[in-house]
Amino acid sequence: MNRLLPTSTAGSLPKPFWLAEPETLWSEWKLHGNELINGKRDALRVSLQEQQTSGIDIVSDGEQTRKHFVTTFIEHLRGVDFEQLKTIKIRDRYDASVPTVTGPVSRPDPVFLVDAKFLRQQTNQPIKWALPGPMTMVDTLYDDHYKSREKLARKFAQILNQEARELEAAGVDIIQFDEPAFNVFFDEVNDWGIDCLERAIDGLNCQTAVHICYGYGIKANKDWKKTLGSKWCQYEEVFPKLQQSNIDIVSLECHNSRVPMELLELIRGKKVMVGAIDVANNEIETPEEVAETLRNALRYVDPDKLYPCTNCGMAPLAREVARGKLQALSAGAAIVREELAANLGLVPQT
Ligand SMILES: [Zn+2]
Secondary structure (H helix, E strand, O other), rough: OOOOOOOOOOOOOOOOOEEEOOOOOOEEEEOOOHHHHHHHHHHHHHHHHHHHHHOOOOOOOOOOOOOOOHHHHHEEEEEEEEEEEEEEOEEEEEEEEEEEEEEEEEOOOOOOOOHHHHHHHOOOOEEEEEEOOOHHOOOOOHHHOOOOOOHHHHHHHHHHHHHHHHHOOOOOEEEEEOOOOOOOOOOHHHHHHHHHHHHHHOOOOOOEEEEOOOOOOOHHHHHHHHHHOOOHHHHHHHHHHHHOOOOOOOEOOOOOOOHHHHHHHHOOOOOEEEOOOEEEEEOOOOOOHHHHHHHOOOOOOHHHHEEEEEEHHHOOHHHHHHHHHHHHHHHHHHHHHOOOOOOHHHHOOO
């Protein structure tokens, strides 16, 4: 990216009402067979166009072809039985009925390659593609085969690497791994979580990102946040090791969250996708609010490494709200871009 402060989103965007029930996570498809295939493509086109008209610089598929950011990927793997459901606690937070790992996991065919090629054909802008991270995948399953979170995560890392290499070959500029589980299981993150991430990006030449957040704006996450106190220092536990890793970009939740901005100092040198849009409420930020979050982040992130972004995915929001938030993100970034240009001589050069 040559442009200073290139904007992007963390991942998902709302789906059109004719494809899936709006403002709902995991909502069922309303179409079937060929109609569903074509419908997903049309939704991807619409989602891309909304990002473009909102002035987003690094665009994505808005995750229009997936029901859920983790399970859709896992559905394409061998070794996981979606008929055998077990109730487990996800991220130590809420009960969910999840599929069972019953044998060795493998990826018989590419999962998102066709979708990524389709997105690549639609635009010359840089594109970002999100995949679930190995630890978050493990945390969404009942494992009756490996009986070791680490072993299973290492297998997933290999599979993700195969997928990521193909996405890169299809022209994806940034591959992002979503690891909300990094905000919960600190010892495991440091023992093997970041190691698995390194395995997943092994041999890639495109930019790589990890997204660590406090989750969608759903009730279980909002309730959890209430228990975290006035300062959220979860990032502090994993940043030192992440700073040493080969990951290029770290995508974080910042606006309206209680994360102390100075924690960004711990990943100095990395590019940072700074969440300047709250996805957990319907209030649309003003451009000035976005600008203020970005200015705060600039105290710890060099201007050429700051990527204005959303805190998390926006799938559960109403479309007008998500569109308003995208526009606010662009407008806020534009304010700070102008300020940086005006102060060019004052900006510390790196
Ligand atoms: Zn997120």
